[in-house]
Ligand code: FAD
């Protein structure tokens with residue numbers, strides 16, 4: 001039976017679901033409160049450069065199904081993320097690998113590096129790490145923790161490293177080879193021509209209508225009445241009018257500048273790891289596409305972490321015990337609505353998803369919706 005779907009949000013979760021619902025012959029309306037599609041992966045061309053408007057986005061995955069899936073909508077370049085850290089003017093390669101250890105300690109071999117790391121880990125010997133600081137020291141030792149982790153992390157999360165959960169730091173790989181690839185995944189790249197074009201291709205189906213500058217909450221009851229099914233990718237607590245309390249988020253402020261030079265910093269991403277500099281990183285957008293852009297021009301963006309309050313962009317869910325517990329209660333409310341509303345994505349599922357994970361989650365919801373009867 002053909003159904004009428006309303007997709008709230010044109011980010012990756014919404015766009016994948018919209019595409020799949022439309023392909024199955026359903027009538028799909030996508031509403032988006034911003035003035036553009038693609039959610040946080042939106043890219044905009046300025047001076048021939050694809051500008052990542054909401055922060056650096058590098059596609060990486062080991063999920064072959066997802067990698068094949070996105071290739072229907074875009075070709076990818078061979079960009080490999082290899083950020084560099086600037087700590088008080090000294091440059092260190094990331095992630096933590098032989099290049100970093102050589103720069104930090106002047107050592108040359110994996111054996112020397114391991115000996116140094118083990119010596120530094122001693123202060124945590126026999127203790128179970130209880131917070132991010134202890135986790136970092138037991139993983140890599142105090143020198144690297146103090147110079148490359150502490151300042152960055154405390155700026156990013158607005159809290160002391162001793163008050164943060166250990167799991168945040170488990171994402172960072174440690175390698176005893178000279179390899180600056182930030183990710184361990186099998187596949188990596190940036191869609192040629194930008195992410196917006198990729199999402200536009202997902203939404204480019206005759207039975208999909210997109211309405212920009214349209215907020216679900218302006219006509220919530222009407223939408224619930226007029227559509228067979230709603231796929232909601234906004235904040236889950238807001239959907240229920242915050243009736244169980246507010247979930248917490250971290251926000252960001254981006255400061256973008258056009259420079260009349262060809263090459264500002266020589267790398268797409270430079271992290272500023274000391275506490276005294278208020279931003280966490282500077283992105284130079286053209287380096288995601290190997291310098292493509294108008295001659296004599298480059299665009300850079302400084303990323304400042306910020307506290308979140310209602311009305312600001314909720315970039316990161318804060319998955320601590322209090323918020324996860326509250327989310328569980330909201331999810332129970334959501335389950336009661338499941339015959340008419342699907343909750344999805346970073347905000348709808350309150351999860352720190354990467355792009356590949358959000359696509360996989362959306363395809364999972366598609367399966368639940370269409371293949372399990
Ligand atoms: P979103 O992209 O947030 O889309 C939700 C959409 O819903 C938005 O467009 C919003 O405007 C709209 N919306 C919300 N409420 C309403 C409403 N009431 N009415 C109408 N519309 C509404 N992932 C990676 O894999 N690699 C990276 O390098 C990477 N870097 C990142 C860097 C930053 C700074 C951030 C914040 C995230 C990064 N991510 C990265 C994660 C990636 O952005 C997400 O996984 C992905 O964008 C989530 O898609 P989504 O559809 O769930 O959410």
Ligand code: UDP
Nearest residue numbers: 085148149150152153156168169171172271
């Ligand atoms: N991190 C750090 N120093 C760095 C980069 C990252 O200490 O130079 C820590 C920080 O706590 C951050 C976590 O590692 O929150 C995860 O970083 P990643 O770059 O994977 O996360 P993103 O911000 O891109 O989601």
